[in-house]
Amino acid sequence: MLKKVLKIVIPVLxxxxxxxxxxxxxxxxGDIVEANDLLHIEVASPAVSSIIESACYDCHSNKTTYPTYAKISPVNFWIQGHIDHGKEHLNFSEWASYSPGKRKHKLEECIEELEEGEMPLKSYTWLHSEAKLTDDQKNLVMEWCKSVMAKY
Ligand code: HEC
Structure with missing residues:
Protein backbone atom coordinates (compact mmCIF):
# COMPACT_ATOMS: atom_id res chain seq x y z
CA MET A 1 0.00 0.00 0.00
CA LEU A 2 2.66 2.47 1.09
CA LYS A 3 4.78 1.57 -1.90
CA LYS A 4 1.84 2.23 -4.23
CA VAL A 5 1.20 5.62 -2.65
CA LEU A 6 4.88 6.58 -2.88
CA LYS A 7 4.92 5.57 -6.53
CA ILE A 8 2.35 8.28 -7.14
CA VAL A 9 3.46 10.87 -4.59
CA ILE A 10 7.14 10.99 -5.52
CA PRO A 11 6.64 11.62 -9.26
CA VAL A 12 3.99 14.24 -8.48
CA LEU A 13 6.41 16.00 -6.12
CA GLY A 30 16.40 48.26 -5.97
CA ASP A 31 18.19 51.52 -6.51
CA ILE A 32 20.71 52.41 -3.90
CA VAL A 33 20.69 56.12 -3.21
CA GLU A 34 23.80 56.62 -1.16
CA ALA A 35 22.58 59.88 0.36
CA ASN A 36 19.62 58.04 1.99
CA ASP A 37 21.71 55.26 3.48
CA LEU A 38 22.42 54.67 7.17
CA LEU A 39 26.16 54.38 6.64
CA HIS A 40 26.23 57.60 4.67
CA ILE A 41 24.18 59.61 7.16
CA GLU A 42 25.80 58.26 10.33
CA VAL A 43 29.56 58.36 10.72
CA ALA A 44 30.91 54.85 11.27
CA SER A 45 34.42 53.40 11.37
CA PRO A 46 35.35 51.03 8.53
CA ALA A 47 35.16 48.13 11.01
CA VAL A 48 31.60 48.96 12.08
CA SER A 49 30.47 49.63 8.50
CA SER A 50 31.82 46.36 7.22
CA ILE A 51 30.15 44.32 10.01
CA ILE A 52 26.77 45.94 9.41
CA GLU A 53 27.08 45.67 5.63
CA SER A 54 28.06 42.05 5.61
CA ALA A 55 25.76 40.86 8.41
CA CYS A 56 22.62 42.97 8.00
CA TYR A 57 22.33 44.55 4.56
CA ASP A 58 21.15 41.46 2.69
CA CYS A 59 17.84 41.67 4.56
CA HIS A 60 17.71 45.28 5.70
CA SER A 61 18.55 47.27 2.56
CA ASN A 62 17.28 47.74 -0.99
CA LYS A 63 19.85 45.40 -2.48
CA THR A 64 20.59 41.78 -1.67
CA THR A 65 23.59 39.79 -2.85
CA TYR A 66 21.99 36.44 -3.63
CA PRO A 67 23.92 33.18 -3.45
CA THR A 68 23.44 30.79 -6.40
CA TYR A 69 21.23 28.32 -4.51
CA ALA A 70 18.84 31.21 -3.84
CA LYS A 71 17.63 30.88 -7.44
CA ILE A 72 16.15 27.43 -6.87
CA SER A 73 12.42 27.15 -6.11
CA PRO A 74 11.05 26.84 -3.48
CA VAL A 75 14.19 27.97 -1.56
CA ASN A 76 13.98 31.34 -3.34
CA PHE A 77 10.49 32.00 -1.94
CA TRP A 78 11.62 31.14 1.56
CA ILE A 79 14.69 33.40 1.31
CA GLN A 80 12.69 36.22 -0.28
CA GLY A 81 10.18 35.99 2.56
CA HIS A 82 12.94 36.79 5.06
CA ILE A 83 14.23 39.65 2.96
CA ASP A 84 10.82 41.25 2.39
CA HIS A 85 9.90 40.81 6.02
CA GLY A 86 13.26 42.12 7.27
CA LYS A 87 13.12 45.17 5.02
CA GLU A 88 9.58 45.96 6.02
CA HIS A 89 10.69 46.22 9.66
CA LEU A 90 13.97 48.00 9.07
CA ASN A 91 15.49 49.35 5.86
CA PHE A 92 18.93 50.93 6.19
CA SER A 93 18.69 52.17 2.57
CA GLU A 94 15.79 54.42 3.60
CA TRP A 95 17.39 55.84 6.73
CA ALA A 96 16.93 59.41 5.47
CA SER A 97 13.14 59.00 5.57
CA TYR A 98 13.16 57.91 9.24
CA SER A 99 12.35 60.59 11.83
CA PRO A 100 14.87 61.15 14.65
CA GLY A 101 12.52 59.30 17.02
CA LYS A 102 12.24 56.34 14.67
CA ARG A 103 16.02 56.21 14.14
CA LYS A 104 16.58 56.13 17.88
CA HIS A 105 13.99 53.41 18.34
CA LYS A 106 15.40 51.24 15.53
CA LEU A 107 18.94 51.55 16.91
CA GLU A 108 17.64 50.53 20.31
CA GLU A 109 16.05 47.49 18.70
CA CYS A 110 19.32 46.67 16.94
CA ILE A 111 21.06 46.61 20.32
CA GLU A 112 18.36 44.30 21.69
CA GLU A 113 18.53 41.94 18.73
CA LEU A 114 22.33 41.77 18.97
CA GLU A 115 22.30 41.27 22.73
CA GLU A 116 19.82 38.42 22.42
CA GLY A 117 21.70 36.95 19.47
CA GLU A 118 18.51 37.08 17.36
CA MET A 119 20.12 38.91 14.42
CA PRO A 120 21.39 38.04 11.90
CA LEU A 121 18.89 35.18 11.62
CA LYS A 122 20.35 31.75 12.41
CA SER A 123 19.26 30.34 9.06
CA TYR A 124 21.38 33.07 7.45
CA THR A 125 24.56 32.58 9.49
CA TRP A 126 24.53 28.83 8.76
CA LEU A 127 25.35 29.64 5.17
CA HIS A 128 27.05 33.02 5.61
CA SER A 129 29.76 32.34 8.14
CA GLU A 130 31.11 35.88 7.71
CA ALA A 131 27.88 37.15 9.24
CA LYS A 132 28.33 35.10 12.41
CA LEU A 133 29.39 37.82 14.80
CA THR A 134 31.87 37.40 17.64
CA ASP A 135 31.13 39.04 21.00
CA ASP A 136 33.69 41.72 20.18
CA GLN A 137 32.02 42.51 16.88
CA LYS A 138 28.58 42.65 18.53
CA ASN A 139 29.92 44.94 21.26
CA LEU A 140 31.52 47.21 18.70
CA VAL A 141 28.24 47.58 16.80
CA MET A 142 26.20 48.00 19.99
CA GLU A 143 28.54 50.74 21.27
CA TRP A 144 28.25 52.44 17.91
CA CYS A 145 24.43 52.25 18.00
CA LYS A 146 24.50 53.83 21.47
CA SER A 147 26.75 56.66 20.31
CA VAL A 148 24.47 57.38 17.35
CA MET A 149 21.37 57.21 19.57
CA ALA A 150 22.84 59.93 21.78
CA LYS A 151 22.56 62.29 18.81
CA TYR A 152 18.79 61.92 18.64
C1 HEC B 1 18.40 36.71 6.66
C2 HEC B 1 17.77 37.97 6.83
C3 HEC B 1 18.17 38.89 7.95
C4 HEC B 1 19.43 39.33 8.29
C5 HEC B 1 20.75 38.95 7.64
C6 HEC B 1 19.26 40.27 9.37
N1 HEC B 1 17.93 40.40 9.67
FE1 HEC B 1 17.11 41.64 11.04
N2 HEC B 1 15.23 40.94 10.59
C7 HEC B 1 14.95 39.98 9.65
C8 HEC B 1 13.52 39.67 9.70
C9 HEC B 1 12.81 38.64 8.83
C10 HEC B 1 12.96 40.51 10.69
C11 HEC B 1 11.51 40.62 11.12
C12 HEC B 1 11.03 39.48 11.90
C13 HEC B 1 11.75 39.20 13.16
O1 HEC B 1 11.85 40.08 14.04
O2 HEC B 1 12.27 38.06 13.28
C14 HEC B 1 14.06 41.29 11.23
C15 HEC B 1 13.92 42.23 12.22
C16 HEC B 1 14.94 43.00 12.72
C17 HEC B 1 14.76 44.04 13.72
C18 HEC B 1 13.46 44.43 14.37
C19 HEC B 1 12.90 45.63 13.67
C20 HEC B 1 11.50 45.99 14.14
O3 HEC B 1 11.12 47.11 13.88
O4 HEC B 1 10.83 45.15 14.75
C21 HEC B 1 16.00 44.59 13.94
C22 HEC B 1 16.32 45.73 14.89
C23 HEC B 1 16.94 43.86 13.12
N3 HEC B 1 16.28 42.92 12.38
C24 HEC B 1 18.30 44.13 13.07
C25 HEC B 1 19.21 43.39 12.35
C26 HEC B 1 20.65 43.60 12.42
C27 HEC B 1 21.31 44.65 13.31
C28 HEC B 1 21.21 42.71 11.58
C29 HEC B 1 22.67 42.49 11.35
C30 HEC B 1 23.51 42.27 12.50
C31 HEC B 1 20.14 41.93 10.97
N4 HEC B 1 18.93 42.38 11.47
C32 HEC B 1 20.30 40.94 10.01
C33 HEC B 1 15.85 39.40 8.78
C34 HEC B 1 17.23 39.57 8.82
Missing amino acids: LIGLVISQFFSPAIND
Missing part, protein backbone atom coordinates in the same frame (compact mmCIF):
# COMPACT_ATOMS: atom_id res chain seq x y z
CA LEU A 14 9.21 15.84 -8.66
CA ILE A 15 7.01 17.24 -11.42
CA GLY A 16 5.86 19.96 -9.03
CA LEU A 17 9.48 20.80 -8.26
CA VAL A 18 10.33 21.04 -11.95
CA ILE A 19 7.32 23.25 -12.69
CA SER A 20 8.09 25.45 -9.69
CA GLN A 21 11.43 26.39 -11.31
CA PHE A 22 9.46 28.55 -13.74
CA PHE A 23 8.24 30.69 -10.85
CA SER A 24 10.31 33.02 -8.79
CA PRO A 25 9.57 35.87 -6.43
CA ALA A 26 10.45 39.51 -7.21
CA ILE A 27 14.04 39.96 -6.13
CA ASN A 28 15.46 42.72 -3.97
CA ASP A 29 17.53 44.67 -6.45
Whole structure:
Protein backbone atom coordinates (compact mmCIF):
# COMPACT_ATOMS: atom_id res chain seq x y z
CA MET A 1 0.00 0.00 0.00
CA LEU A 2 2.66 2.47 1.09
CA LYS A 3 4.78 1.57 -1.90
CA LYS A 4 1.84 2.23 -4.23
CA VAL A 5 1.20 5.62 -2.65
CA LEU A 6 4.88 6.58 -2.88
CA LYS A 7 4.92 5.57 -6.53
CA ILE A 8 2.35 8.28 -7.14
CA VAL A 9 3.46 10.87 -4.59
CA ILE A 10 7.14 10.99 -5.52
CA PRO A 11 6.64 11.62 -9.26
CA VAL A 12 3.99 14.24 -8.48
CA LEU A 13 6.41 16.00 -6.12
CA LEU A 14 9.21 15.84 -8.66
CA ILE A 15 7.01 17.24 -11.42
CA GLY A 16 5.86 19.96 -9.03
CA LEU A 17 9.48 20.80 -8.26
CA VAL A 18 10.33 21.04 -11.95
CA ILE A 19 7.32 23.25 -12.69
CA SER A 20 8.09 25.45 -9.69
CA GLN A 21 11.43 26.39 -11.31
CA PHE A 22 9.46 28.55 -13.74
CA PHE A 23 8.24 30.69 -10.85
CA SER A 24 10.31 33.02 -8.79
CA PRO A 25 9.57 35.87 -6.43
CA ALA A 26 10.45 39.51 -7.21
CA ILE A 27 14.04 39.96 -6.13
CA ASN A 28 15.46 42.72 -3.97
CA ASP A 29 17.53 44.67 -6.45
CA GLY A 30 16.40 48.26 -5.97
CA ASP A 31 18.19 51.52 -6.51
CA ILE A 32 20.71 52.41 -3.90
CA VAL A 33 20.69 56.12 -3.21
CA GLU A 34 23.80 56.62 -1.16
CA ALA A 35 22.58 59.88 0.36
CA ASN A 36 19.62 58.04 1.99
CA ASP A 37 21.71 55.26 3.48
CA LEU A 38 22.42 54.67 7.17
CA LEU A 39 26.16 54.38 6.64
CA HIS A 40 26.23 57.60 4.67
CA ILE A 41 24.18 59.61 7.16
CA GLU A 42 25.80 58.26 10.33
CA VAL A 43 29.56 58.36 10.72
CA ALA A 44 30.91 54.85 11.27
CA SER A 45 34.42 53.40 11.37
CA PRO A 46 35.35 51.03 8.53
CA ALA A 47 35.16 48.13 11.01
CA VAL A 48 31.60 48.96 12.08
CA SER A 49 30.47 49.63 8.50
CA SER A 50 31.82 46.36 7.22
CA ILE A 51 30.15 44.32 10.01
CA ILE A 52 26.77 45.94 9.41
CA GLU A 53 27.08 45.67 5.63
CA SER A 54 28.06 42.05 5.61
CA ALA A 55 25.76 40.86 8.41
CA CYS A 56 22.62 42.97 8.00
CA TYR A 57 22.33 44.55 4.56
CA ASP A 58 21.15 41.46 2.69
CA CYS A 59 17.84 41.67 4.56
CA HIS A 60 17.71 45.28 5.70
CA SER A 61 18.55 47.27 2.56
CA ASN A 62 17.28 47.74 -0.99
CA LYS A 63 19.85 45.40 -2.48
CA THR A 64 20.59 41.78 -1.67
CA THR A 65 23.59 39.79 -2.85
CA TYR A 66 21.99 36.44 -3.63
CA PRO A 67 23.92 33.18 -3.45
CA THR A 68 23.44 30.79 -6.40
CA TYR A 69 21.23 28.32 -4.51
CA ALA A 70 18.84 31.21 -3.84
CA LYS A 71 17.63 30.88 -7.44
CA ILE A 72 16.15 27.43 -6.87
CA SER A 73 12.42 27.15 -6.11
CA PRO A 74 11.05 26.84 -3.48
CA VAL A 75 14.19 27.97 -1.56
CA ASN A 76 13.98 31.34 -3.34
CA PHE A 77 10.49 32.00 -1.94
CA TRP A 78 11.62 31.14 1.56
CA ILE A 79 14.69 33.40 1.31
CA GLN A 80 12.69 36.22 -0.28
CA GLY A 81 10.18 35.99 2.56
CA HIS A 82 12.94 36.79 5.06
CA ILE A 83 14.23 39.65 2.96
CA ASP A 84 10.82 41.25 2.39
CA HIS A 85 9.90 40.81 6.02
CA GLY A 86 13.26 42.12 7.27
CA LYS A 87 13.12 45.17 5.02
CA GLU A 88 9.58 45.96 6.02
CA HIS A 89 10.69 46.22 9.66
CA LEU A 90 13.97 48.00 9.07
CA ASN A 91 15.49 49.35 5.86
CA PHE A 92 18.93 50.93 6.19
CA SER A 93 18.69 52.17 2.57
CA GLU A 94 15.79 54.42 3.60
CA TRP A 95 17.39 55.84 6.73
CA ALA A 96 16.93 59.41 5.47
CA SER A 97 13.14 59.00 5.57
CA TYR A 98 13.16 57.91 9.24
CA SER A 99 12.35 60.59 11.83
CA PRO A 100 14.87 61.15 14.65
CA GLY A 101 12.52 59.30 17.02
CA LYS A 102 12.24 56.34 14.67
CA ARG A 103 16.02 56.21 14.14
CA LYS A 104 16.58 56.13 17.88
CA HIS A 105 13.99 53.41 18.34
CA LYS A 106 15.40 51.24 15.53
CA LEU A 107 18.94 51.55 16.91
CA GLU A 108 17.64 50.53 20.31
CA GLU A 109 16.05 47.49 18.70
CA CYS A 110 19.32 46.67 16.94
CA ILE A 111 21.06 46.61 20.32
CA GLU A 112 18.36 44.30 21.69
CA GLU A 113 18.53 41.94 18.73
CA LEU A 114 22.33 41.77 18.97
CA GLU A 115 22.30 41.27 22.73
CA GLU A 116 19.82 38.42 22.42
CA GLY A 117 21.70 36.95 19.47
CA GLU A 118 18.51 37.08 17.36
CA MET A 119 20.12 38.91 14.42
CA PRO A 120 21.39 38.04 11.90
CA LEU A 121 18.89 35.18 11.62
CA LYS A 122 20.35 31.75 12.41
CA SER A 123 19.26 30.34 9.06
CA TYR A 124 21.38 33.07 7.45
CA THR A 125 24.56 32.58 9.49
CA TRP A 126 24.53 28.83 8.76
CA LEU A 127 25.35 29.64 5.17
CA HIS A 128 27.05 33.02 5.61
CA SER A 129 29.76 32.34 8.14
CA GLU A 130 31.11 35.88 7.71
CA ALA A 131 27.88 37.15 9.24
CA LYS A 132 28.33 35.10 12.41
CA LEU A 133 29.39 37.82 14.80
CA THR A 134 31.87 37.40 17.64
CA ASP A 135 31.13 39.04 21.00
CA ASP A 136 33.69 41.72 20.18
CA GLN A 137 32.02 42.51 16.88
CA LYS A 138 28.58 42.65 18.53
CA ASN A 139 29.92 44.94 21.26
CA LEU A 140 31.52 47.21 18.70
CA VAL A 141 28.24 47.58 16.80
CA MET A 142 26.20 48.00 19.99
CA GLU A 143 28.54 50.74 21.27
CA TRP A 144 28.25 52.44 17.91
CA CYS A 145 24.43 52.25 18.00
CA LYS A 146 24.50 53.83 21.47
CA SER A 147 26.75 56.66 20.31
CA VAL A 148 24.47 57.38 17.35
CA MET A 149 21.37 57.21 19.57
CA ALA A 150 22.84 59.93 21.78
CA LYS A 151 22.56 62.29 18.81
CA TYR A 152 18.79 61.92 18.64
C1 HEC B 1 18.40 36.71 6.66
C2 HEC B 1 17.77 37.97 6.83
C3 HEC B 1 18.17 38.89 7.95
C4 HEC B 1 19.43 39.33 8.29
C5 HEC B 1 20.75 38.95 7.64
C6 HEC B 1 19.26 40.27 9.37
N1 HEC B 1 17.93 40.40 9.67
FE1 HEC B 1 17.11 41.64 11.04
N2 HEC B 1 15.23 40.94 10.59
C7 HEC B 1 14.95 39.98 9.65
C8 HEC B 1 13.52 39.67 9.70
C9 HEC B 1 12.81 38.64 8.83
C10 HEC B 1 12.96 40.51 10.69
C11 HEC B 1 11.51 40.62 11.12
C12 HEC B 1 11.03 39.48 11.90
C13 HEC B 1 11.75 39.20 13.16
O1 HEC B 1 11.85 40.08 14.04
O2 HEC B 1 12.27 38.06 13.28
C14 HEC B 1 14.06 41.29 11.23
C15 HEC B 1 13.92 42.23 12.22
C16 HEC B 1 14.94 43.00 12.72
C17 HEC B 1 14.76 44.04 13.72
C18 HEC B 1 13.46 44.43 14.37
C19 HEC B 1 12.90 45.63 13.67
C20 HEC B 1 11.50 45.99 14.14
O3 HEC B 1 11.12 47.11 13.88
O4 HEC B 1 10.83 45.15 14.75
C21 HEC B 1 16.00 44.59 13.94
C22 HEC B 1 16.32 45.73 14.89
C23 HEC B 1 16.94 43.86 13.12
N3 HEC B 1 16.28 42.92 12.38
C24 HEC B 1 18.30 44.13 13.07
C25 HEC B 1 19.21 43.39 12.35
C26 HEC B 1 20.65 43.60 12.42
C27 HEC B 1 21.31 44.65 13.31
C28 HEC B 1 21.21 42.71 11.58
C29 HEC B 1 22.67 42.49 11.35
C30 HEC B 1 23.51 42.27 12.50
C31 HEC B 1 20.14 41.93 10.97
N4 HEC B 1 18.93 42.38 11.47
C32 HEC B 1 20.30 40.94 10.01
C33 HEC B 1 15.85 39.40 8.78
C34 HEC B 1 17.23 39.57 8.82
